[in-house]
Amino acid sequence: MAVPVTVPERPARRVSAWHFVRLKLRVLGNNFRGQTWRVALFVLGVLFGLWFAAVGFFLLAVPGLAGESRYALMIAAFGGGLLTLGWLLLPLVFFGVDETLDPARFALLPLSRRTLVTGLLAAALVSVPALATAITAAGLVVTAGVLGGWAAALVGALGVVLGLLVCLAGARALTSAFAAMLRSRRVRDLAAVLLAVLAALLGPLQLLVLAAVRQTDWDRLDGVARVVGWTPFGAPWTAGVDVAEGRAGAAVVKLLIAVATLGVLLFWWSRSLESAMVGTASSGPARTPRGVAGGAVAQLFPRAVGWARRDRFGALVARECRYWWRDARRRANLITVAVVGVFVPVMVNLGGFSFSTEGGAAFGGADSSPALVSLSMIFVGALAAVTLANQFGFDGSSYAANLIAGVPGRVELRARMAAFSIYVVPMLLVIAVALAVVLGRPEWLGVMGGALFAAYGCGLAINALVSVLGAYSLPESSNPFALNSGAGFTKGLLTLVSMVGSAVVAVPFVVGAALLGDVWLWLALPVGLAYGGGAALLGAYMAGDTLDHRQPELLADVTPRR
Amino acid sequence: MTDQHPALSLRGLAKRFDTKVAVAGVDLAVPTGSFYGLLGPNGAGKTTTLSMAVGLLRPDAGEARVLGYDVWADPVRAKSLLGVMPDGVRLFDRLSGAELLAYHGLLRGMDPAVVDQRAAELLDVLALADAGRTLVVDYSAGMKKKIGLACALLHGPRLLVLDEPFEAVDPVSAALIRDILHRYVGGGGTVIFSSHVMEVVERLCSHVAILAEGRIKRVGTLAEVRGDRSLEDVFVEVVGGRTATGEELSWLSR
Structure with missing residues (x-):
């Protein structure tokens, strides 16, 4: 039974670029409605x-x-x-x-x-x-x-x-x-x-x-x-x-x-x-390795999380760990941290070096100094932590699962910090060691590590709060670089706020490096670890309380409108 | 003590989005052991109502109780008795089926050994074991529904809240889901699910509520609501609608 299908010779009106411009303006306008x-x-x-x-x-x-x-x-x-x-x-x-x-x-x-x-x-x-x-x-x-x-x-x-x-x-x-x-x-x-x-x-x-x-x-x-x-x-x-x-x-x-x-x-x-x-229709042929090893629980936990107890906290850490690698958007963020984290300190410290030998230096000393190194490490630590500024946005509506299970906010945030740190802390260590080697000052390792972990811990704390209060939805797009209209500026602003915040909280480490002299070379690392760790725990404690009070609102914030 | 309470009771639940009233005061009592169907056309407020009932969406007014525990005042007790399968919400779909089940089980504070055993059983019964380590994001729509149901069932909840469990599910899987739900209710559990498919509701449910424009229009046992007519007739009459006269859309036929 052949149904006569008539194909129109040509559409009545050509589609021009102007249509797309109008569509974009309209979408932008509608996004602002009532917001x-x-x-x-x-x-x-x-x-x-x-x-x-x-x-x-x-x-x-x-x-x-x-x-x-x-x-x-x-x-x-x-x-x-x-x-x-x-x-x-x-x-x-x-x-x-x-x-x-x-x-x-x-x-x-x-x-x-x-x-x-x-x-x-x-x-x-x-x-x-x-x-x-x-x-x-x-x-x-x-x-x-x-x-x-x-x-x-x-x-x-x-x-x-x-x-x-x-x-x-x-x-x-x-x-x-x-x-x-x-x-x-x-x-x-x-x-x-x-x-x-x-x-x-x-x-x-x-x-x-x-x-x-x-x-x-x-x-x-x-x-x-x-x-x-x-x-x-x-x-x-x-x-x-x-x-x-x-x-x-x-x-x-x-x-x-x-x-x-x-x-x-x-x-x-x-x-x-x-x-x-x-x-978007199909993400290509799926990889299906056979031969499932162990039970469901054993499968969930990656080897790096093998130490975790098989409980709520452990499950959250394991899932986050899997996501940092399997989600293209998160992986792109991790790579950015790694790359920028290596090059910015190298640039700042070597650049400062060449500046000062020319005599027109603004950075003190005839060489990179502990204070300058601390400053650049604080930048790296803050930058690494800022990746979490929209951590719930990465999850989108799947966050509903945690809400239904009634995960307490503090456990949730602590687990997310732990999982992210599994990737980032080794990375930060490598950066510190690499920089110490490049600068030829292995004795500064303690100062670097101290500033780095202090800033990272403070950053975790501040970003925990930012991620609960300032979450925004990401498009369900296959493009990990895609942002919703208007989200670009939100992202920039939140990034700026939390980086400045983390840096300010970690400033004592620059002061310490500048004033305390050689004692600081030994003190910096333990003090930094304690300071950063304490800040992170305190942040999770306080932000977790906030999270408990606004879980449904957070879910609504990160659910993409369609 | 929980047995004197209805499995789920909603009182005066209301929600407004900007200027649009999505749910305008819903009262509902779901008796323990019932198989409850929440019927309504698209946009009637089914998802909004169920989301408020399980703690996903904060209501503007009203309260929701699960076996007597207030979902919004005592969420921990209420949520431990609940199994939920939301609709239009993504699962943590970059996990494999087994990983997802393990995640849900541990999140509910279950013993790892029990999680392992139940996950294997559920995957087996729902014919998902063959998927192996395929990520849930690569599952078909029907498989996603099934793994969602498995996640909701894993911790043995007393009340199951399912939003559109039969949407996009093929007949074989639908029959399987029906069987599982029947056994669950037979074992003393309570199910409330939303749907706009009359046949499914007529076949499964002991109780029915019809929701339209954010209000409950009819409620009672299936027999009470249906009377001597078909459920579809009642539904169309309650909801109201228009039928095409045949004059419009003439260009569709050639």
Whole structure:
């Protein structure tokens, strides 16, 4: 029985990028409905964005405003290059991507790949970071205009628009490619390593910048800037300056480079988009190792938790341990901590060293000092603990199971701290030892360890409270970098608050390192362990009480709206 | 002492979301040993009511008692008597079935040896043992319902609260779940579950309540509510609805 199915020759109206922009605005608007605090956070985010944009604008416009053409190319190449690099790396490492329009939602609609990609790109333009970048980059247009007249300004504007699109497409392409890799069971460990390497680029980069700043030889820097100007990182941003300096041919080639880059990125993105769209329907063939060892309880407990008693606390620790590894979102966070935790202290201490030998040092002493080392260790400890700032958000609605079983808040928080520490404490130890070796000061190990564990313990305490009071839901997306609209700023704010809080509570350790001298080298570790451990227990005790009073509200906070 | 109380009693439960009243004062007494069906159309407030009854959602007003213990004032006692399978809530699905059961059992303070033994039995009976170490996130919808039921049953609760236990379950699994629930009630347990499938409710339940627009519209034993008509007729009459005249949607037929 053949039912005549008529296929319409073409839809009555073409779907354009404008539809996606309107959809995004509508979703954003609906998110604000009746949620005053969300509006407030959003406004705050916009203000921050405008502030940074204004600062960036003037920095990039300086050569034009001062009529100083010598540094125009340099500033355009380095400024633009940094913007691009920031767009590529920061979403992966810190901020995640705004997934207000989840590509998977479009899987069933008859949209061509081209329509979807251009539409999503256009929608991505409607965000605070994108607008802030646009304002910042407008400084380049001003520079080009003042130095080279209207033609230069026009080419500069074109370049800036292309540059912005390259940033957006690059960020999307990179995060969705990594999302696809982290989802796949076969290559996810490879993805983890790659991610680590990428994040590790941040370290040498800063060393490079520091070295460059110390270079008084501006001509050599100029040479570097010219090279950067021809890479995809600098090409779109420097086109306007080239016209202003009378190199119209170079400008055209640079615009072509930008267009080609954009094309490649969009193609790459559309490829990984498809895998992401299929990915939500099925996460690929399941790995089913046979030969179950032992009973159910024995299976639950990973070897690292073998010491735990087979009771409520033990079960919570075991489950959390499994989750830190099996959940792509959590694993991505762990990797970030590991990488940033290694490179920031290396940077700060080695950077401080090179600064001070130049004589222009702000950091005391002719060498990295116990106080400086303590400070950087406090940063690492606080950073590690801040991963837990939205620990209940990771669970989403599955937290209901703990609520139904009536888990007391204190047990819950203590278990979560213990499970996270199983991964992080060895990591922190390695970091401290590695840094002591790199600095050639093994006798500082105690000071480092003390500051590290004091800050980590204080961080655990503060984040326990933050995670109970400031939880927000994460999208049930297969992309571990995805955030709900507006959650980006919430995340940033909570991160800032809890990091500053942890650091402040751990400040006595810097003071101790600065004032107490050699006695501190021996005292720091035991005092730090006691201080951090005590803080963590006290935090779990107090936050646990709060948790007991708002378990259902917490569940509602972390349950994604659909 | 608990036997003098109804297995579950709700008094004046109410919940409002923003401007929408989801549940407008529900009173319900579920007798011990009954098989209770909570019927209602989509959006009637079934999930909201059951969530408030088991302590997942704080009610604006009213109280819920499990065998006499107030769910909100004495949650520890109440929750130890309860087994719950919520709907639309994820399980800790990055565990395997056995791991999930062990987690739930230990969370309930059970002896590890008992957990092991009961988990193996449940997995076996629910035909989930073959899944081995497959993570629950990779289970089919029906398997997820079954492992959810297993989690609710593991600690031997006196009252089972199940939200849409038969949704997305194939007939074979549904029959299996029905059998298990029958045996559970036969052994002195009490079940309350929500559904909008009349056949299931008519076949299983001793008592029925019809919920619509956040209020209980009909309540009683199955015979009382149904009278001499079919349950579906009563339901449609109570809930109200419209039937298509055939004029609309003419473009559907060619």
